[in-house]
Amino acid sequence: MNAIIFYLLSAAAVFSTLMAISRRELIHAVVYLVLSFFSLGLIFFMMGAPLIAALEVLIYAGAIMVLFLFIVMMLEMGAAKIPLTPFWKVWGPAVVIAAVILFSMSLLFLGTPQTPLSPMTAFISPRQFGQALYTKYYLAVEAASLLLLFALVGALYLGKRDNP
Amino acid sequence: MNSYIPWLIIIIKAFLILFVTLTLAAYMVLAERKLLARMQDRYGPNRVGPFGLLQPLADVIKLITKEDILPAQADRFIYLIAPGVVAGTVLLTFAVVPFGAPVKIGGVTVQMPVIDLNVGALYFLAMSSLGVYGVALAGWSSGSKYSLFGGIRGSAQMISYELSMGLALVPVVMLTGSFSLNDIVAAQSNVPFVVYSPLAFVIFLVSVAAESRRIPFDLAEAENELVAGYHTEYSGMRFGLFYIGEYVNIIVLSALAVTFYLGGWHGPGPSWLSLFWFFLKAAAIAFFFIWMRATLPRLRYDQLMHLGWKFLVPLSLANVLLTGFLALIFHWRNV
Numbered sequence: 232m233n234a235i236i237f238y239l240l241s242a243a244a245v246f247s248t249l250m251a252i253s254r255r256e257l258i259h260a261v262v263y264l265v266l267s268f269f270s271l272g273l274i275f276f277m278m279g280a281p282l283i284a285a286l287e288v289l290i291y292a293g294a295i296m297v298l299f300l301f302i303v304m305m306l307e308m309g310a311a312k313i314p315l316t317p318f319w320k321v322w323g324p325a326v327v328i329a330a331v332i333l334f335s336m337s338l339l340f341l342g343t344p345q346t347p348l349s350p351m352t353a354f355i356s357p358r359q360f361g362q363a364l365y366t367k368y369y370l371a372v373e374a375a376s377l378l379l380l381f382a383l384v385g386a387l388y389l390g391k392r393d394n395p
Numbered sequence: 396m397n398s399y400i401p402w403l404i405i406i407i408k409a410f411l412i413l414f415v416t417l418t419l420a421a422y423m424v425l426a427e428r429k430l431l432a433r434m435q436d437r438y439g440p441n442r443v444g445p446f447g448l449l450q451p452l453a454d455v456i457k458l459i460t461k462e463d464i465l466p467a468q469a470d471r472f473i474y475l476i477a478p479g480v481v482a483g484t485v486l487l488t489f490a491v492v493p494f495g496a497p498v499k500i501g502g503v504t505v506q507m508p509v510i511d512l513n514v515g516a517l518y519f520l521a522m523s524s525l526g527v528y529g530v531a532l533a534g535w536s537s538g539s540k541y542s543l544f545g546g547i548r549g550s551a552q553m554i555s556y557e558l559s560m561g562l563a564l565v566p567v568v569m570l571t572g573s574f575s576l577n578d579i580v581a582a583q584s585n586v587p588f589v590v591y592s593p594l595a596f597v598i599f600l601v602s603v604a605a606e607s608r609r610i611p612f613d614l615a616e617a618e619n620e621l622v623a624g625y626h627t628e629y630s631g632m633r634f635g636l637f638y639i640g641e642y643v644n645i646i647v648l649s650a651l652a653v654t655f656y657l658g659g660w661h662g663p664g665p666s667w668l669s670l671f672w673f674f675l676k677a678a679a680i681a682f683f684f685i686w687m688r689a690t691l692p693r694l695r696y697d698q699l700m701h702l703g704w705k706f707l708v709p710l711s712l713a714n715v716l717l718t719g720f721l722a723l724i725f726h727w728r729n730v
Contacts, residue, residue: 256470258470258473258532258535258536262473265528281512281513281514282514282517285514285517285518285521286517288521288525289517289520289521292521292525293521293524293525293557294524294554294557297528297531297550297553297554298554300528300531300532300535300550301531301547301550301554304531304534304535304543304546304547322471322472357513357574358572
């Protein structure tokens with residue numbers, strides 16, 4: 232059961248990512264990428280890491296992709312578009328992926344950790360995750376935060392108006 | 396056979412919540428129209444049934460029987476599912492709201508939320524940030540200038556305000572030591588968190604008002620600039636979904652404000668009164684939202700951005716530090 236759901240979700244993630252990088256319409260690419268993050272989040276949930284699953288949806292699907300959408304919408308202003316291909320050809324794949332995700336989600340969420348129907352393999356609480364992150368892997372966290380700080384300073388520098 | 400009972404309970408709870416919420420949302424519309432009318436010195440709807448009580452029914456019939464128009468320039472699939480995204484994410488948020496004390500039915504203790512996720516608070520934030528896809532995609536897929544502007548404004552507003560909303564929840568999670576909404580309510584059995592961190596409550600209310608996209612934060616709709624913003628092109632029940640989504644959103648956000656800061660279902664009296672206390676508190680917050688709509692003018696786009704990034708975010712960061720400092724000194728943790 233577990234393996235089937237895992238492979239279904241992995242296939243959905245790989246396929247939607249492929250669709251995302253091959254779409255001409257940028258908004259469609261963004262939607263496919265969101266679907267991909269959803270399936271990744273569900274894989275994390277299935278692996279017993281609900282915190283990472285929530286963060287995957289919250290940060291990647293919820294914040295970063297909204298930012299992408301915002302920018303793409305700003306860039307595409309005024310471009311008229313007429314759908315030439317049939318409806319199912321454009322959106323058939325999205326419907327299939329969404330169906331897979333919904334099916335797995337209902338299986339995963341409807342069984343609580345106490346019931347035998349839950350296919351969750353292990354379980355790591357948010358507290359354990361945080362402790363591991365900030366004690367065992369603190370160096371990686373610090374390195375990543377420094378990297379982000381550099382990127383932030385760089386963006387500030389590039390964005391300065393009176394830049395020579 | 397026994398293993399199916401938890402499933403059955405979950406499904407029954409989900410159906411009950413769906414039914415009650417949608418009914419409440421319909422009457423929320425009526426309550427808002429009545430209250431707004433009173434605040435503006437009018438009567439409001441009073442023709443359908445006694446005191447206009449059947450008005451929501453008439454509204455629903457009208458919405459269902461109207462034609463569902465698909466604009467020629469629209470991106471069909473996205474256009475058709477966008478209203479569902481708005482209403483769906485809002486309704487899904489209800490899955491984690493503990494709106495009453497646990498009850499014992501035939502030896503089985505039934506928790507009130509449909510599912511007690513140990514990342515419940517994050518689940519709420521994730522759902523609220525997904526809701527904006529409905530707005531942004533509806534605006535984009537309509538193929539109309541006004542809708543596109545509405546969608547862009549909606550997404551910009553959301554990125555600005557979900558940050559301060561998340562940061563306003565940090566003190567709550569710090570004081571509880573858990574993301575689970577059940578634990579958060581249990582930690583407030585003596586003193587609600589609004590006493591410990593009043594600033595967080597205020598920031599949360601402002602961010603939540605911005606998230607519900609209503610006056611004074613209704614830039615995504617802005618009737619006098621953008622016709623109706625992101626749902627300009629929608630008609631019939633698809634427009635109805637946006638409409639219902641807005642009111643369910645008010646209900647769920649009021650319920651969550653109560654859960655996070657006002658002690659949830661705790662109140663004096665026996666435990667079966669808990670539903671009543673929860674409803675009373677949530678209704679008070681919902682009334683506050685309506686009152687705000689009747690009182691305040693709409694913010695300008697740049698004012699909205701200033702308020703979000705330059706005021707609320709730094710303030711909520713400072714509040715996290717302050718609450719942490721005070722909690723450390725006075726040993727507030729797990730009160």
